[in-house]
Amino acid sequence: MRSGRWHGFSTRRNLLGAAAAGLLAPAGQAFGAEGGGQAPERLNLLFLGDSLAQGLFLSLSPVLRRRPTPRLINGTLHATGVTRTDEHDWSSVTRDLVALHEPQLVVFWIGANDFRPLVVREERVRHRFGTPGYAEHYARRVTEMTGHAVHAGARVLWLGLPNMREPQFAGAARQLNAIQQAAAESAGAQWVDTWDATSDADGRYLPSVAAQTATRVFRAEDGVHFTGWGYLRIGALLFDTAAERFPELAPGLGRLTEA
Template sequence: MRHALSAAGLCLGLTFAAPALAYDGPLLDSAGCPQDDVSIVVLGDSLADGLWGSFFRAFARCGTVEVHRGTTVSDGLTRTAPEEWVGRIAGPAEGADLIVVQMGANDIQNIREGTTRAVFGSPEWDAAYAARAESLGAALAATGADVVWLGLPIVGEARFEDSYRAITALQAAAAEKAGILFVDTHEPTTFGLGGFVMSAEVGGTLRQVRVTDQVHFTEIGYDVVAGLLSREVERIFLSAGREAAIDGLALQ
């Protein structure tokens, strides 16, 4: 089953209510439950693992939604080839409706390919990383599922920030080349402030959205990031419901 995604529904819906930063956009559970079976795969590193948790919590009540965990903590594209990443979800990716990808938090390191080494930050590294990202994007697109690749969020560690932005730019270019949707998470995770924040008002309550390492999120923080995809997930669910209704029509 394949459903078209668009960028139109990716607005966070950020508002301000001084003095607290506020988020009043949708979370994943606003999509409800589909009538027909829907399969979702989450692929990537520890950031993606947090997103998997958000998807799992949001749809645990839905007997028609299966959320597959294709995450590996402390891994990425510099350490692991794209073919291996795809191999990890070979089963779940067959017939998947949506594949969500986020990785790169561990990719500030050199790339070794055989006897050669590309040093992080060099033109050779950029070329090698771009090739890996393009290979992963193309392989995921070939599964027939809708694919959404999320970029890296803003982080509180200044020594990571510029590198994460560079990695995200390479991923965005690779996603565009593969014809899959890329979603920026850097600006949305500033909550409209333009910089890093530890807490924000979510659902009318001030909540801590980042953990002490200033890279990862709390549960509610991950829920907010996953909420970037709520409109798209809802479209997939509605499409699944229409297909179920058509399949249920009795032929005359």
């Protein structure tokens, strides 16, 4: 049986209804009274990660484009991961992008391709998933990625991997989440759990949810990614968490609201 954490979030902040609408409230309407202060003139929001982060960026962009404050920056790249610095060195990429764009908020979502062996080029070694060497080097890279963003002055949210349809992938995702969470939090990031939001009451993979009078599919056919509406549902959780953990950014972020 799952913890019910997602139900706590949704009950207190009506996130399920908010995500069903797929719209963003004006910043002042959403947080002006509660958060206090005016929205900043510009809030640079940098997305980093693989196809999960890419899908989230692409789904949120059309909605946020209509608002004057948030500026979404796409630092994502599909078919990449933390394990293969020879293909795409996420630590270096993070360092360079935060220096270039000076974001106030950085969102990481990565790991869908990280069940393969981890390559350490300088040692000419490959560590299989699930081994101590894998966990050690993977955690070190997550720490470096987070550290570059934190040291540049950004607030950091790290999204955990969602539940997945295939049991072997779901089990691996849980292992990877444990490594990511410990490393990201130790380096100064705030962890955003997505497992409960993508599981039913018994902890099983959840492909669709009830939305108003209909049931809507929010997971893609591959059992890993999301539909456009599904990404907005995760976006609701992301923005709610950002406002809760970083209240100074809340006026510039807004939140998803019910239709």
